[in-house]
Amino acid sequence: MSINSLFSTDLKPVNLGLDMFAEDLTAQGVAPVRMDWTPPGGGDPEIIAALGRLERPELVEKIAAANEEAVGRVLAAQPFLEGFGQAIDTVPGMTKTTILHAGPPITWERMSGPMKGAVTGALVFEGLAKDLDEAGELAASGDITFSPCHEHQSVGSMAGVTSASMWVHKVTNRTHGNVAFTNLSEQLSKILRFGANDQSVIDRLNWMRDVFGPILAGAMELNEGGLDLRLLLSQALHMGDEAHNRNVAGTTLLIQALAPYILETDFTTKEKREVFDFVASSDYFSGPTWMVTAKAAMDAAAGIENSTVVTAMCRNGVDFGIRVSGTGDRWFTGPAQQVVGPMFAGYTEADSGLDMGDSAITETFGIGGFAMAAAPAIVALVGGTVQEAMGYSKTMNAITTANNPNVTIPALDFMGVPTGIDVRKVIETGILPLINTAIAHKEPGIGMIGAGIVHPPVEAFQQAILALADTIGQA
């Protein structure tokens, strides 16, 4: 390349900045490549400096190698459903007075309305309080241990409230040996995890404890080989799911895989029939299953020195938290955002609680909002066209490290889902991860009122880049 070779080549400019210059170039018959540029790091000099420190050539290679290792682990992970058990018997660190919740750590006082509703409902369900009022007092008394699901190898949908006697999935990543857990779908929509807690909610939880959980556990005891969840997930995406807000195909595949074993259990036909009816009552049955699949894969990528890959994104209804491979167990947080999307009849945006749940582990893994192009049936959630949904998935390539060859999107010529969110790329491009999610009513006791899309707060990524520059940049 030399200046003189430019003189003998057709000019092909890129216009970064004022649009009028692009228009003048087009008028001269030299249409430029156009940019939709925003200042890196939102224009904050401290953030740009941190990004700059990580762009030093000697670090770029180290980070690239670490990220390759992290994403390699995600892609190689083989999460298998091994069985179901009660939280007290299976989840590490669980006690009779522990309540696990979604998102980064939070105290009872700061919890959102729906999460408080779920906590008090769970305390009544566990028999620790006789009613919701007493449960509220108990929750505030200091006798209850609140802890994030993520700190117990678990994830929890919406409020994520998981108590001792609830049944959970037990999933093993057979490649790397780590185990992950999540509780069972209560289906939709007036349910504990959305903050509802009246008697109908408690009755359902009792039935799940006494019938649903034991039957699923019994079925999986008969299935000695376990279920290859990545395979099922991959099929579900080929059938039009994105595995966060659309789970029609995945639920069908999962219950189909479980059905023969359910039939072989010793429960009564009436009880089995109840299980099938319950699963059929909502597409969401497999929603938690894909969350725990993602969790098992992402945990394998945690704690890799020099890696800037995000290993968890989650929300507690007040704070949005992320974890990054190279910074281990640290949380980086910012305010939970308003979810934008269609609402159930009779509700408006003013009723909606802020973004909540560990379900963004699906986007962290590369499905959900990142796989929007696989699920044209739900583009209405993003208020746009199918074309735009395709665009969302492609846009996520700009902030991720790799495409997952095991989980692909047919409509994008079998592009692998964008995997391994890189904190540096988020800061540089200003593109925030796209999350598909549900909306809970802001008050306790009501439940789900809509669904839509949301982005993490940029603050969480800004904190992360500063911490990464301090740790990796020091070396």
Added chain:
Amino acid sequence: MTRHIDIRKNTYLDSVSLMSMSTKANAVEGVTQALLGMATPMNKEVLANVGVQDPAIDAAKPSDLMIVIDAADDLVEDAIRSVNDILARKSSSAAGEAEIRYRTLDGAFEEVPDSNLVLISVNGAFAAREARKALVAGKHVMIFSDNVSVDDEIELKNLAHDNGLLLMGPDCGTAIINGTGLAFANAVRRGSIGIVGASGTGSQEISVRVHDFGGGVSQLIGTGGRDLSAEVGGRMMIDGIEALAADPATEVIVVVSKPPAEEVADKVLGVLGATGKPVVVCFLGSSRTESGYPNVQLVSGTKPAALAAVLATGVDESTLDLHALNIPLIEEVRGKLAPEQKYVRGLFCGGTLCDEAMFAALATFDNVYSNIQKDPAYVLGATAPSREHTFLDMGDDDFTDGRPHPMIDPSLRLQRLVQEADDPEVGVIAMDFILGFGAHEDPVGVTIPAIEEAKAKAAARGQHLEILGYVLGTDLDTPAIAGQVAQLEAAGVTIASSSTNLGLLAREFVAKGDN
């Protein structure tokens, strides 16, 4: 209030679409509540919860679509029609393929690998970082942005030099590469004269004068105003000169700049001497007259530079219209001005044009004030009133802080024009009007009312106010020069034919009695 209930048998819409349509239906004028849903037990319960009960709803099956619209009585028919349209999904997908835009330069380069030059005009705080990315990717760069540090400029120019790339700027306003104008540039003929310019409007002016003399431009390389400072050392200027020396399409080289640091001038002249091609150098305001190299001619103004360059391509001088100074015109204007109208006020968009007019005045007068004066005793801030002879570069940072350049937004200059007309000691107001890519679409038209107001103010106190205009542009520009000149003439403005003549005429109009 009217409630409209419609149960559509065996009509299936998925719940997500229905939620979305519901949201739209609730936004229809006159609708207080619209509820759309399949008649599932759950949805019926939702309706009951908000007080909607009806035997038709009770009888509906899960395969039926329920539509409930509560609307003002007089609007219900319209509302039903609108909701039906929403349900019929009248597509608005006529939008077509959106133009592709890239978020990052790396993304753009990946998708368009044959892109070869990046024009950067983002905030200066971010420009260096983007320029570095472009250079590392092997792309030529023009940085229009200002507020880039000297350290960054040097680092970027070294990087560009090592990779054989252009790094034009920062604060580079104009370039013409392969016949294409970048940022502020005029539509000029292609030809055999190559220009390297450290001053944007100076380069524009020379390209326009070359065009006017029948010549053409091979390449116009901008360097940014700081390139010839001692720190930067002419890094881009030298690379640009060497590229033009090696360019078979370039027969004559023109260099335009404010006076460089002395050692840089020596270095640049040495490089120019070694090119072996005819070279014309215009260091505006420099007292130097000898280059020390037989092929390198030093000239004092932009017009002499363009003329010398065109003649060096072999054109016969007798065939050119040289636009000599109109001596009778000078006498005529002097006759119209009252004795107390001793001063010139210059209001400029173009920095080099301001410089050139100021230097012309300084050749005759001492009391010349400006925001770009070298002598601190004569520096005038942007908010200070004009005094005696005043020449303002309104495109300079003092005036543009927080507002667009006057070539784009003329409002500040219009105010100043009217203000200057209040001073009875002012005889001449000199102004430039810059046409071309990036400039205002009708710089003359937008100024005419202020010109009329200024003239009227002077007339009210029995004075003639001479307004002297120069339009920097060509017949190929949009708008073309002829129409702009005609508008000025119709408003009683005297036209100068070049930047050089603008300065000379302004000075001479008020020079009576001093000579």
